[in-house]
Amino acid sequence: MKKIFRFFPIAALVLIFSACNSNTESVTATETKDAIAKNGGQEAVQDDVSQKDVVKIAVSSKDHTTLVAALKQAEYVDDLSNAGPFTVFAPTNDAFNKLPAGTVDGLMKDDKKADLQNILEYHVAVGVYKTENMKDGQKINMANLGDITLSVKDGKVMVNGVANIVASIPAANGIIHVVDAVLLPPAKN
């Protein structure tokens, strides 16, 4: 088990992330150009002035293409564009790649949408949880009603003993904590 969760070079990741963050205008512009926007949800609102929401930040990150694809497949792009506030634990592409081969592809199939939604909901809490307020042993109840458990050592936060928070990015509607492993919901509701 331990082998799969190799630590990602933290500094490099933050660099990639913040670099992408400033790049989003072109993405949102093409998304909201046409008339479909009229009937879309809040993700389609044309607004390049406001601070970016958690979805726009994720979309702008080259390192979160798997997560964004999963959010689209689970139809959570609109939900996470709403007022929130959300705390999103955002696994990197490498985190997804650490899953056994074929896992992600399997979850992206239409008949596994409920499973995918459950896993994604386990990465989202309603409320803003900042790392500076996180306490060792603290539980957070996630959108799928499962709890995650935090451990704090030397100022570093780990989730469920498997995923490190390697960067935190404030968003207009909450906060994203970049994590280096996918969180798996406990097998009960």
Added chain:
Amino acid sequence: MNSFFKTLMLVAVAFPIVWLQSCKPKGTQSAVSGDAAAKVYVAPGKYDEFYSFVSGGFSGQMSVYGIPSGRLLRVIPVFSVDPEKGYGFSEETKPMLNTSHGFVPWDDLHHIALSETDGIQDGRWVFGNGNNTPRIARIDLKTFRTAEIIEIPNSGGNHSSPFITENSEYVIAGTRFSIPMDNSNGDVPINTYKSNFKGTVSFVSVDKTSGNMSIAFQILMPGVNFDLARAGKGKSHGWMFFSCYNSERANTLLEQNASQKDKDFIIAVNWKKAEEYLKAGKGKKESVKYAHNIYDEKKHMATSVIETEVTMLDSKELTDMVYLIPCPKSPHGCDTDPTGEYIVASGKLAATIPVFSFTKMLQAIANKTFEGEYEGIPVLKYDAVLYGEVKKPGLGPLHTEFDDKGFAYTSFFVSSEIVKWNVKTLEVVDRVPTYYSIGHLSVPGGPTRKPWGKYVIAYNKITKDRYLPTGPELAQSAQLYSIEGDKMKLLLDFPTIGEPHYAEAIPAELIMKNSQKIYKIEENQNPFAALGDKYARVERKGNEVHVYMTSIRSHFTPDNIEGVKMGDVVYFHITNLEQDWDMPHGFAVKGANNAELLVMPGETQTLAWKPERIGIFPFYCTDFCSALHQEMQGYIRVSPAGSNVAISFGTGKTDSTAVAIK
């Protein structure tokens, strides 16, 4: 690797695919259907089918819309002053906004309750809550005016209110903030919350004939936050169900600290039992201070009385009166279905809707199926009371309304949609997106034993790009959906005032037949009325000058007034002598630092005016009344303090022979 994969597969197996039907429609499917325009079109001169009474949120007022057109019919001033109508500015209406804190000219009106008889809307009164300085208001639907406001003591903010019982026996008031009780020492450290802060719910009785409110009793509760409530009905009549959050009893950063526990509570209160305890003298008299303001329709005048006592029943000491039902994740909405059997609770952070059974609750109480106690109150076992859960209906359920066909409609803030589900089978049957992030929703008659159905109206929290932009502050967005067919259909967007929270709609014929056209002049008992031109006069009482003025198309009597001196306070008592429907007269005087008066036919209203300089001051009618409206005007002369200009007045006198009375 293998064990990891197994774990993942376990997860997949443990979650059967039950959510296919609940997949959210793509945006384009929400396009308005072809016949929407015809469905909301009310031809010129025709009436809407329903009145909708919409809370004005931070405007403090209540607005009235026609449904299905979405046309604004009226804004009723309730908790906030309204210079347009002189409400809170005229001497007669100022006492309406009196509280134990003095004159409070603003509040935050969140929830609506229409009066009921046998669980059916009767169209007599509509109630609204004051969220900030705790109050309940009653509006008379003959006149669409605020008739009464009662302050709620031992409350930190009246959110869980007014939510009426099925024969309008009570409107209720649950405190949003727990606080030290009014008659205890409130000067305590905030971090002594758990020992010093308490909650209360108040049962405010409503007189069957007059509608007058009175605090029958309060129940002392644990120091949680009371959120919303709904009365039992039919078989569950006699019970009231409150939702609460912050069972952690946190006093700071509730965003995190009030979301620690998996479950908070639905609080079931047996108010018939409470009445028995009250009768048996189990209540304790508590010394408090609260204002009770009543508007007298005959005197056209409000009086404010400060009351000093309430009777408190203690939930810890009196058994069989209060029970707790565990409910996941900070429940918000707490709604009972038309049969009274099902209690629908919505954990606003949850992705599930628990539906509790009243019958099972009674059994669990009889069998003492408790999982423990919370602050001395028995906590029922969740599974023993649960009828079932609506599984994975959406994210962030808030409120539920019901139609006449056995369906429930739940609003989802986070996933921004209305979800229709079958109350019996708990199956989700339809969903529509809202634009954007819906809060409350309303089906005509939706909270009663007899829903009228036909429409569901979404009151949204976020507007963004739905209307022409108006700078940073945007129109508030309401949306009308047809629920006549199997599928909900978006018909109309319409903007509302303030921020709408809850609203209630009622068939128009239940109200319009009683709507009053004029106040009868012979019934006018205002002590400052001038019931005819011959009674018009000006009198000095010390430094008060009382002008008893009449108005009728198209002049004031008197319209020339002299003898006012610097340092005087002038009271313009305007009686509108018209006895003709829709013929109000307005009154405004230059430099008045309060407002205008808008005086209905047969009514008397008073504006106080303190001149701040010497000279001639025009006054005029502000409400376009007639072809000679522009001629409806007058002058008042202000002389220096020591002047010997005598009081004189008149109308139609062309020389200086105006009658002097002193």
